[in-house]
Amino acid sequence: xxxxxxxxxxxxxxxxxxxxxxxxxxxxxxxxxxxxxxxxxxxxxxxxxxxxxxxxxxxxxxxxxxxxxxxxxxxxxxxxxxxxxxxxxxxxxxxxxxxxxxxxxxxxxxxxxxxxxxxxxxxxxxxxxxxxxxxxxxxxxxxxxxxxxxxxxxxxxxxxxxxxxxxxxxxxxxxxxxxxxxxxxxxxxxxxxxxxxxxxxxxxxxxxxxxxxxxxxxxxxxxxxxxxxxxxxxxxxxxxxxxxxxxxxxxxxxxxxxxxxxxxxxxxxxxxxxxxxxxxxxxxxxxxxxxxxxxxxxx
Numbered sequence: 001x002x003x004x005x006x007x008x009x010x011x012x013x014x015x016x017x018x019x020x021x022x023x024x025x026x027x028x029x030x031x032x033x034x035x036x037x038x039x040x041x042x043x044x045x046x047x048x049x050x051x052x053x054x055x056x057x058x059x060x061x062x063x064x065x066x067x068x069x070x071x072x073x074x075x076x077x078x079x080x081x082x083x084x085x086x087x088x089x090x091x092x093x094x095x096x097x098x099x100x101x102x103x104x105x106x107x108x109x110x111x112x113x114x115x116x117x118x119x120x121x122x123x124x125x126x127x128x129x130x131x132x133x134x135x136x137x138x139x140x141x142x143x144x145x146x147x148x149x150x151x152x153x154x155x156x157x158x159x160x161x162x163x164x165x166x167x168x169x170x171x172x173x174x175x176x177x178x179x180x181x182x183x184x185x186x187x188x189x190x191x192x193x194x195x196x197x198x199x200x201x202x203x204x205x206x207x208x209x210x211x212x213x214x215x216x217x218x219x220x221x222x223x224x225x226x227x228x229x230x231x232x233x234x235x236x237x238x239x240x241x242x243x244x245x246x247x248x249x250x251x252x253x254x255x256x257x258x259x260x261x262x263x264x265x266x267x268x269x270x271x272x273x274x275x276x277x278x279x280x281x282x283x284x285x286x287x288x289x290x291x292x293x294x295x296x297x298x299x
Contacts, residue, residue: 004210006044010051011188014044014211015059016233018180019226022218029217036217046209049171049192050240054185057235058228062087064288066189067281071256073106073190074249076118085260086288089182093153102155105140105190127164127202136162141176156183160191162198168207171195175213181222196243245275252278259285 008014018039026037046052054061068086077083078101080094094100100107110118117125123136138160161172173191178184192209199206218226251274258264259282269282 004045007047008044009047010237011046011054011185012051012056012235012237014046014188015054015056015180015185016230017044018042018184018216019218019230022180022216023226023230026217029215035220037223038215038217040215041213042216043210043212046188046192046211049195049206049209050242051237052189052192053238053240055235055237056229056232058225058232059181059185061185064284066186067284068256068260068288069186070190070193071253071285073104073194074110075253076106076110078104078107082260095152100153102142102151102153105155105157108140109138109194123162124198124201127162131164134161134163157187160194162195163207164202164204165207168205169195169199169202170207170210172210172212175211176215178213178216180216180218181225184216193243197246197249200243200246241277241280244277248274248278252282255282256285259289 006017008017021039022037026039029036029038053063053066065086069083072079072083072086075082078099080090080098080100083100084090090100091097093103109120112118112121119138123138126133127136139158140160141155141158156175156177158174158176160174163170163172171191171194173187175187178187188209188211195209196206251272255264255269255272259269264286266283266286269279269286272279272282
């Protein structure tokens, strides 16, 4: 049995709902000298995880950044230059200017050390052995970091749990903290993508996405943007593609790196022997690269 107080069809619907509640019922909380509006102990369900892309035109959501962050996590990287290519603000969260130590979720999920299997590999084995296990949990939060007031980077995600019920793969993401503007839409994109990948690896249908957060908030610098988003409630959405051909993930990651670090033509991407799904993501990254180059050449 599933009891959901708040269920939504798309990430846009979630953002509008949370924004309305923040502005009508949120409390002013200032932490680390930054003023926010905050709601505590919030949970909701995204009924259709593929509706993960934000289309509200006022938000100006960065789709290539979402894909780039997905690739960064999927590769198991903690390299700062990799993720800062897509979003320079990541540089503020590195202690040494080279690596991200705590919010590198993919590094924690996919890394292998001393021949020890990754969390992801062990999770797949568990669910194949015990289909209805309640132990399929990824741990992403290191508790000893919490007491360091001066730490630049503390993981916002505590745990990610997967449950197979009725031949569908559900995901439950538990977070200590979530920024409605810079955090939530990218977090949901990432974890629903991992959910869809795992559903394909396990041969089950895609289920629902559940999100639990201790503090959801909006920073003062984003108050105007949030209100603009609330006033833009009618807009069109594109039909989301269905992930397939996960055997092509290494090719996708390889060409993400080629696009990011060297030169390649769009024709070369379109000629790859992978599905249209992965080509479409690479095309987004190629367009992003060329937009950046044009911008740099006109400065």
